[in-house]
Amino acid sequence: MKDTLRQIPSLKAPLPECDPLALPDTPQDAFALWLHDALNAGIREPHAMTLSTVDENGWPDARMLILKNLDERGWHFAVKAESPKGRQIENRSHVALTFYWSALGRQVRLRGPAIMLSDSECAEDFLDRPVSSRASAIASRQSEILEAGEGLESRMAEAQALIAANPDYVSPGWRVYAVAPVVAEFWQGASDRNHKRLRYVLSGDSATWDRSLLWP
Numbered sequence: 001m002k003d004t005l006r007q008i009p010s011l012k013a014p015l016p017e018c019d020p021l022a023l024p025d026t027p028q029d030a031f032a033l034w035l036h037d038a039l040n041a042g043i044r045e046p047h048a049m050t051l052s053t054v055d056e057n058g059w060p061d062a063r064m065l066i067l068k069n070l071d072e073r074g075w076h077f078a079v080k081a082e083s084p085k086g087r088q089i090e091n092r093s094h095v096a097l098t099f100y101w102s103a104l105g106r107q108v109r110l111r112g113p114a115i116m117l118s119d120s121e122c123a124e125d126f127l128d129r130p131v132s133s134r135a136s137a138i139a140s141r142q143s144e145i146l147e148a149g150e151g152l153e154s155r156m157a158e159a160q161a162l163i164a165a166n167p168d169y170v171s172p173g174w175r176v177y178a179v180a181p182v183v184a185e186f187w188q189g190a191s192d193r194n195h196k197r198l199r200y201v202l203s204g205d206s207a208t209w210d211r212s213l214l215w216p
């Protein structure tokens, strides 16, 4: 395994040159810029990110999610309240988000509280989803053990029927959160390992961002 791993190239040229201090004043604007670069580079699912949480024992947990929106409140994602991640956020609201765009050698890291959006926004997000994804959200006991013969298909069919009969039905445990980062870091990898790093820290009055370069 060691030989296999060590033969895999990482941060292979060509990667973009980046002057981190030329990035915008806020992490929101910098993220929008880099997301567009990722889209233009043809990166698949550039809106996929790792959501890291902490469980009730203080153990870190992490999984991929899809970014649903970015606005003045932060980076949005949706979860089932009763899923492990939903319960972990309910218990400890501080989370981290990580994006990696391999073709560009870029990573973005965000840390801050996840703040639940209003019931009406959660409902709107739910109703915007395709029927299959709403049915799955209603039917699934996400991350619980699936015993043989538990009837996953029949639960899905029941959920589909529920939606067909009541198209405005909203799953009561559907939550949308916005992560309002207090720290953000933009990392541009380089083949010569002279990586460029820019950290944004929210100022004490929460009005502006202090920016610092970091050692690679």
Ligand SMILES: Cc1cc2nc3c(=O)[nH]c(=O)nc-3n(C[C@H](O)[C@H](O)[C@H](O)COP(=O)(O)O)c2cc1C
Binding pocket: 045, 048, 061, 062, 063, 064, 065, 066, 078, 079, 080, 083, 084, 085, 086, 142, 143
């Ligand atoms: C690329 C990718 C995108 C995913 N997007 C979502 C998502 O938007 N929502 C979701 O609940 N799970 C998503 N998943 C599955 C989660 O990673 C995870 O397995 C699931 O949410 C259960 O997590 P939990 O047990 O920590 O609650 C995605 C997985 C991958 C690989």
